[in-house]
Amino acid sequence: MKRGWQAAAVALLVTFAFFIFESWQLSLRDTLGPGPGFFPFWLSVLGAVLAVFLLAQLHLNRVDLGTEALVFDRAGVRNAVLVLVGLIVATALLDVVGFRFSMLLLIPYLLLVLGVRNWVTVVICGVAGSFGVYYVFFDLLKVPLPAGIFGF
Amino acid sequence: MEGLQLLLSGFAAALSLQNLLFAFAGCVLGTLIGVLPGLGPAAGTAILIPLTFHLDATGAIIMLAAIYYGAMYGGTITSVLINVPGEAASVVTCLDGYQMALQGRAGTALGIAAIGSFVGGIFAAVALAIVALPLARFALAFGPPEFFSLMFVGLCLVTGLAGQSLAAALLMTILGLLLSLVGIDPVRGAPRFTFGVPELYDGLGFVPVVMGLFGVAEILLIIETPFRRMGDIKIKGLWPSRDEWKRSSGAIGRGTVIGFLLGLIPGVGAVIPTFMAYIIEKRLSKHPERFGNGAIEGVASPETANNAYANGAMVPLLVLGVPSSPTIAILMGAFIINGLTPGPFLFQERPDLVWTVIASFFTGNVILLILNLPLVGVWAKLLKMPYQYLCAGTLLFCIMGAYSLKGTVFDVGVMLVFGVVGYFLRKLNMPLAPAVLALVLGPFMEKSLRTSLEMSAGDFSIFLTRPISATLMVFAALIIAVSAFQIAALKSIRTAESK
Numbered sequence: 001m002k003r004g005w006q007a008a009a010v011a012l013l014v015t016f017a018f019f020i021f022e023s024w025q026l027s028l029r030d031t032l033g034p035g036p037g038f039f040p041f042w043l044s045v046l047g048a049v050l051a052v053f054l055l056a057q058l059h060l061n062r063v064d065l066g067t068e069a070l071v072f073d074r075a076g077v078r079n080a081v082l083v084l085v086g087l088i089v090a091t092a093l094l095d096v097v098g099f100r101f102s103m104l105l106l107i108p109y110l111l112l113v114l115g116v117r118n119w120v121t122v123v124i125c126g127v128a129g130s131f132g133v134y135y136v137f138f139d140l141l142k143v144p145l146p147a148g149i150f151g152f
Numbered sequence: 153m154e155g156l157q158l159l160l161s162g163f164a165a166a167l168s169l170q171n172l173l174f175a176f177a178g179c180v181l182g183t184l185i186g187v188l189p190g191l192g193p194a195a196g197t198a199i200l201i202p203l204t205f206h207l208d209a210t211g212a213i214i215m216l217a218a219i220y221y222g223a224m225y226g227g228t229i230t231s232v233l234i235n236v237p238g239e240a241a242s243v244v245t246c247l248d249g250y251q252m253a254l255q256g257r258a259g260t261a262l263g264i265a266a267i268g269s270f271v272g273g274i275f276a277a278v279a280l281a282i283v284a285l286p287l288a289r290f291a292l293a294f295g296p297p298e299f300f301s302l303m304f305v306g307l308c309l310v311t312g313l314a315g316q317s318l319a320a321a322l323l324m325t326i327l328g329l330l331l332s333l334v335g336i337d338p339v340r341g342a343p344r345f346t347f348g349v350p351e352l353y354d355g356l357g358f359v360p361v362v363m364g365l366f367g368v369a370e371i372l373l374i375i376e377t378p379f380r381r382m383g384d385i386k387i388k389g390l391w392p393s394r395d396e397w398k399r400s401s402g403a404i405g406r407g408t409v410i411g412f413l414l415g416l417i418p419g420v421g422a423v424i425p426t427f428m429a430y431i432i433e434k435r436l437s438k439h440p441e442r443f444g445n446g447a448i449e450g451v452a453s454p455e456t457a458n459n460a461y462a463n464g465a466m467v468p469l470l471v472l473g474v475p476s477s478p479t480i481a482i483l484m485g486a487f488i489i490n491g492l493t494p495g496p497f498l499f500q501e502r503p504d505l506v507w508t509v510i511a512s513f514f515t516g517n518v519i520l521l522i523l524n525l526p527l528v529g530v531w532a533k534l535l536k537m538p539y540q541y542l543c544a545g546t547l548l549f550c551i552m553g554a555y556s557l558k559g560t561v562f563d564v565g566v567m568l569v570f571g572v573v574g575y576f577l578r579k580l581n582m583p584l585a586p587a588v589l590a591l592v593l594g595p596f597m598e599k600s601l602r603t604s605l606e607m608s609a610g611d612f613s614i615f616l617t618r619p620i621s622a623t624l625m626v627f628a629a630l631i632i633a634v635s636a637f638q639i640a641a642l643k644s645i646r647t648a649e650s651k
Contacts, residue, residue: 004580005320012323019330022345033606036337036344039598040330047326054319063317070579076376083375084572087368087547091564094555103551107544114375114540125541129548137552142206144559145552 001070006058013051019044082113098148099138103130155285162507165210166515171508174211175516178218179523185219186226187531188542193223194478194588195366199546201359201486202553209490210505214512216486218519220479221273221462224422225520228265228455229531232258233387241422241458244430248443248450259528261451263390264400266524268456272408273517276463279412280470281510284499287471291496296607297614299473300600301624303593306474308628309417311586312635321583328587331356332594339602351562355595358485360554360567362588366478367550368571369578371543387529392448400452403433407456414457415464421477421585422461429457463513469494470506473596478588485592493596 019040026037057063090106107129108122116122137143165171181203185196197219204212227242232249245265252261294302311321334345335355346352392400407429414425433453434443443450465476473495475481487494492502499506524531554567577584608614616622 001580004576005582008576008580008582009323012327015327016330019345026342026344029610030340032340033610034602036340036342039601040333040344043326043329043333047323047330050319050323050326054317054323057317057319063320072579073376080372080375080575083372083543083547084568087551087568091551091561091568094551094561094564099552099555103548106551107548110544110547111540114543116538116540125544129544133548133552137556141203143202143552143556145555146559146561 002058002061004070005063006055009051009054009058013048013055016044016047016051020048079113083110086110086113094146096149098150099145100130100134101148103133155281158285158503158507159281159511161504162509162511163514165504165508166214166511171211171214171512172515172519174207174215175218175512176519176523178215179222179516179519182219182222182224183226183229183520183523183531184222184534186223187229187534188226188537192227192366192370192479193220194362194482195370196223197479197482197486198359198362199367199549199553201482201489202556204486205489205556209487209492209502210508212486212490213483213492213505213509214516216483217466217509217512218516220483221459221513221516222520223479224458224462225266225269225455225524226531228269228458229262229528230535232261232265232451233532234535241426241454241461243423244426244454245451247430248445248447251444251446252448252451255446257389257446259387259389260392260396260448262387262528263525264392264396264448264452265455266390266521266528267392268400268404268407268452269459269524270517270521271404272411272456272458272460273463273520274514275408276412276415276460277510277513277517280463280467280513283467284471284506284510287467288496288499291472292500294496294620295618296600296603297618297621298624300597300604301615301621301628302472302474303597303600305624305628305631306468306476307586307590307593307597308631310476310589311583312631318632318636318639321586324577324583325586325590328590329594329597331361331587332591333598338595338599349562351558351560354558356566357554357557357563358482358592359489359557360563361570361591362478362482362485363550363554364567364570364572365574365577365584365588367546368567369574371546371550372571372575373578374539375543387532390525390528396448400448402436403429403449403453404456406432406436407453408460410453411457411460411462412464415461415476416467417476422458425457425461426454429453459517463517466510466513470498470510471496473498475589475592478585481589481592488592 023037023041023044027035028037028041029035086106086109090102093102104126108126111122111125134145138145181200182196186193197216200219201216204215207215224241228245228249231242231245232253235246235250249261252258307325311325312318334352336353337344343353410429410432411425430450430453433449434440437443437449465480468474468476469480469484473493475484484494492498550567551564554563555561557563574584604614615625
């Protein structure tokens with residue numbers, strides 16, 4: 001757990017350093033008072049100081065992280081990564097092939113990755129989750145969903 | 153008297169068929185979300201916001217509020233039947249609720265939870281209706297410095313109560329505030345942190361960020377560690393016996409008061425009232441040894457406190473515009489999406505909406521009682537749903553919700569990025585509540601701060617020379633000092649115990 005917290009503190013430190021740099025480019029103060037960079041600049045400075053303080057506390061074991069260890073279940077993480085990859089691909093395809101076809105690919109893929117092996121169920125869920133959902137939300141409820149470059 | 157008149161007109165609108173339907177739909181969806189393990193009220197409310205896009209503002213808020221308190225009750229069902237809390241506030245219900253289920257008293261446990269939730273919710277709604285108008289009138293005297301100090305107190309409370317490290321909680325708050333500043337500067341109109349990406353000129357969408365942090369992250373965690381499914385527990389006899397009534401009535405009364413009062417304090421969260429109600433009941437009991445072995449008071453008091461808290465937490469949101477928990481922050485986001493800013497001015501600008509929403513808390517609680525007593529068996533059947541379908545369905549809803557907000561794939565990408573961020577933060581037990589609250593309060597805080605400094609020609613003492621603002625600032629400093637002391641004390645106790 002300690003390593004994870006240290007990594008998070010470093011990531012936050014880098015983020016705040018970036019925000020300090022970016023807000024410095026904006027005006028901190030002008031004739032009317034505080035400028036657009038004022039609030040983010042001082043927030044980032046405070047954040048960077050706190051991130052360093054947290055790192056020091058972690059180094060000196062001053063943070064009570066409990067006894068729980070940071071555990072990543074290998075098979076579980078593999079599934080989560082596969083799901084994430086599927087989501088990224090489906091998102092990239094949304095505007096190209098439209099909601100119906102991207103979901104028609106995504107839903108069966110998700111079910112198969114998560115261990116569903118009944119093909120009839122997979123197909124039914126795929127059609128219901130793509131064409132069915134599109135009909136209910138786009139056609140009936142008028143929720144904007146992408147049709148894709150082919151228009152269907 | 154004026155408050156009563158306004159409430160009656162609110163009832164007239166809340167009892168319209170359309171608004172009753174919205175409250176009913178919200179209660180059903182909320183209970184469904186609460187029943188499904190893993191998906192808490194925050195994730196559920198965030199995921200379901202897009203469903204309300206095409207409703208009028210009143211209908212949307214009524215439905216989302218109903219989703220919120222529906223989810224708070226729904227979590228009880230899983231706690232009692234499979235010993236897995238549907239959301240954090242139901243953790244304590246597992247202790248006695250599951251034991252009651254093992255003894256064949258699952259129906260009674262769910263029955264008393266529904267009745268307690270109803271009593272707690274109705275009492276809190278009455279109290280809200282009484283205090284709302286005077287408090288809102290008082291808050292009308294607030295100028296930008298007072299609002300900044302008030303929001304600062306809210307963030308300090310949430311930060312101070314957020315977990316094992318005050319520094320980590322403050323870091324999360326600052327991160328949330330910084331993310332809220334992406335987009336066009338509200339005072340000067342200059343683009344900030346947009347990198348020439350047109351989609352960022354409107355800022356990071358609150359809904360995609362919250363859907364990612366709560367919805368997608370939650371699903372990734374469920375996929376990594378799937379939850380248990382329900383065994384064959386029979387549900388019969390929802391109505392408690394005379395002896396059980398006798399033991400529960402006091403617990404329900406105390407749970408109501410504890411839940412409502414703690415709901416008024418930003419940052420307390422729903423977990424503390426439920427634990428406090430449980431501990432007090434155990435302390436007051438002549439037979440504390442029954443607790444943990446199926447004591448009905450152990451279900452009645454936390455469940456009542458839970459719902460009284462949910463309704464009580466609406467007071468700081470509606471009256472002061474300060475959300476007290478991530479779910480309430482999401483509700484505030486829904487107000488903003490609908491072009492409304494919660495706070496005292498809303499009572500002047502849209503009294504029709506405010507009082508209809510307040511009246512809907514009464515109708516919603518009645519609907520929940522009707523929905524939960526006879527239909528508890530139906531909800532229990534949902535627990536048999538394999539997690540694979542839950543995950544696929546939720547992710548489908550997340551993609552649809554994030555896209556439909558502005559009709560852009562960019563928001564879906566934002567949601568996925570924050571899903572991964574949320575997954576790691578949750579694995580590390582980093583506090584997410586301060587980040588979400590800061591995300592919603594950030595733009596208001598910055599505007600108040602900069603307007604205050606323009607009023608004082610850049611002099612920060614404006615926050616300490618105005619009485620209300622100064623009092624709030626002193627209070628904020630006290631909160632941080634007390635929190636730091638508590639965390640240090642807790643650590644030294646644990647260190648001593650481990651030695």
